[in-house]
Amino acid sequence: MPHIEIDGQSIEVAAGTTIMEAAESLGIYIPFFCYHPKLSVAANCRMCLVDVEKAPKPLPACATPVADGMKIATASRKAKMAQQGVLEFLLINHPLDCPICDQGGECPLQDITMGFANPHSHYQEEKRVVEDKDIGPLITTEMTRCIQCTRCVRFGQEIGGIKELGATGRGEHMAIGTYVAKAVQSELSGNMIDLCPVGALTSKPFRYKARSWELKHTPGICPHCSTGCNTDVQSLGKEVLRVLPRNHEAVNEQWICDKGRYAYTGLNAPDRVTQPLLRKADGEWAEVSWAEALEATLAGLEKLLARHGADKLAGLISGQSSNEELFLFQALLRGLGSPHLDHRLHQQDFRADAAMPLYPALNMTLEELEREPLIVLCHAFTRHQQPLTNHRLRKAVLNGGKVVSIDSIHQDFNFPVTQLVAEAGADSHLYQHLAEHFAHLHEAPQNDPLAVLARELAAADNPLILIGSALLHHPQAADLLAQVESIAELAGGRIGWLAEEANSAGAWLSGCVPQRGPGGHPLDAAGLPADAYWEAEMQGFILFGVEPGVDSMRGAEAVQRLANAEFVLSISHFAQEARQYADVILPMAAFAEGSGSYVNNEGRLQSFRAAVKLPGEARPGWKILRVLGDSLKLPDFQYSELSEVSAAWQHAVGDYGMDIPPFQAFPPIHAAQALPAGPLLRLGDWPIYQGDPLVRRAAPLHNPLRARMHPQQAHQSGIQGDVVEVSTAAGKVTLALELDTHIPLGCIWVPLGYSETAVLGAAYTPCSVVMAALPERQTKSLRAS
């Protein structure tokens, strides 16, 4: 191992270590711009030049591997002259507009200039100006400030997985951009803002909102998927102004996705509720005091229970709720005598409920995922569902692993994935054929991808099979799950779950499913699952952080049932949907306003604190539930601090493992009927930015609503033009159409999660499609501007 000396301190480092890394481990700071530990070495800024004994010229520390006996000086006259020279050159074309630059105060160029530059410049001539690029609603560009470090370019290529930014032109004309003006598509794009060492790339929604040093930092946990990224919520006064990643190597490294970064912009949506709302006898809504609202709630519940009994009361809670809220929610419903509560609004087939694991656990750490040689994704489009778990899968592929996806449509992965796509609705056949191939592994034809996969699985040592949320959304989920289990057995592989929501794991553990209590204890009298409440004609509902109209598979039906129910209490952040059917709306703390804890996909318990004060009269969810339980005189609701609820949750849930059996014993599953036939099959799922009430309202993330269809299918169905009318048994809607070869023949893809498409009912149902013209009426948007 080479022995070297840096500034008189000696150290022995592994061969191949760079001077930069060696200096870092000695705690010696060498200034740098283009170097980044997570990116390849470009060595193009020359800021890190150091003086190496016997070397004729200063050498870049980031790109120079140490050699035995090297003597390095980082602050000798020669090193200093090099640093000053480089800075002088970098600043020649820099506008030095720090006073109006959002990066000011957190700018490496500013800091390094203060620390290392010669205050005098020889440059008298004109500076260059670079035209700004429009790269979408998330990132502002100020390209004259760019120092061409190419961190952003390397990020796209090496981390984001799609190269979108590039350096065009050369020499003095080199500029960073997309060349042909277009918005960047990567769901990780916001990280380029953090990487940019100057103010060339800054956050568009944050532009001119505050100076970095005025912001208060609060550690948060992202509520938008099960990866559980650690965030730094930055606020000024009562307003959340930015969400940035907080380093946690084991979870999100130093990244977050754009959903986690920008969803906060939905907090100011026009329908935010900050005052209890009560529907008066005349049907009008009135802002009332908490006392009045609670009184009405108690009266409503009591009347409901007296008239219909607790069996007609159902509870739906969001999988984004904290453990504490989930725990109190089930205690409230069960305390009132109702077994009907659930958090799985997206699901439509619950026949495999008894086989479900204690909680949807990855059964390994995210870091371990990177080293898996063979991973099969079962209906899991991780790139949009768990963007940073997806990043680990991408690394597994870069490390030489292989990822195979089985799904209903072709997905747009950002790394090479072998994709096996079911014919229209024949998902179960696909899994069945895969299983069958194990019986005659050596006879199968080489060109049958299923046979190849079976062989690879059989040959692999303990391959990994991951179950995605779209599998659970399928009308034949139970059959598919049973098939996946048997495939795992045939392959001698392991199963991991990709939990859907930030706290799906917590919801299962806390007992927010109808068949199990806290800690996963099976209940004697199981209640009905979420999708059954509409048909079962429930008369009373307690909704917590959900909008069943868009959060459930059969949105229109849900809204209708809710509107016809006798009493609906909505504990919510937003009022627009609840105003259609609720009797009382209680304003609840939203993202960054409350404290609590989540269990992420790995089983990691992570807690977060409120970053800002509650707006108006809104209250933390757990307090609302506690007051309700207390006023209803239910036992065990005498908490005064959150920590007491957390302790009670811990006690009730007990020690859950991080590596648990992926299935419990399957109940007998009667083969599901074939999907009903129709001219076409309507497929659909929740798109990346439509999955929860907050992100749906985040204007900068807005994705236009589009149906998608294979061009050949459109041709066969006689569709020209880009507007179609889609009709199912439940209803019909007119939508913009995009031709997309990712969608199999015989299908049309219509996303869920939009109020416009709720009328179509559940996905995987027959539909017909005809050409149409767009309706006059502009679709209403909820998003904050």
Next chain:
Amino acid sequence: MLSEKSLEAIAFERSKYPPEESRSALLAALRIAQEEQGYLRDEVITYVANLLDLPPIQAFEVATFYTMYDLKPVGRHKFCVCGSVSCFLNGSDRMIRHLSERLGIGLGETTEDGLFTLQEVECLGACKDAPMLQLGDRYYENLTPESLDALIAELRGGSTDVR
């Protein structure tokens, strides 16, 4: 977008490199496209990138880096005058000014009759005979205003083989 012949030529270039190194064929593919089309429109660059399965921005980076690629229509004769150090010290500035006055166009521009384009390029490796320019696939060295005038006159006269 490209003719069968060009596509074949690109496929041939592509076949010279291993499957995962399609970017190695990019320079040649862009050249072939330009030879056919005269210059590289954005759509052509994107098309070539897609042919090679590369992100379009990567093809744009290359196309904007090399002065040999033309991103807008150029005249029949393109004067590529070297402006790098040796040529600069030997008066390339004067040569450019001279050409510019004679042709009535600035750098990067094309004469109205579509005959001439004037461009400044980086060192072409003929420093020993600076100042120099490239025209088509030939170098013209030790330039003087007079030699430039003679060159222009010959080209105007329709000669395609100028020495």
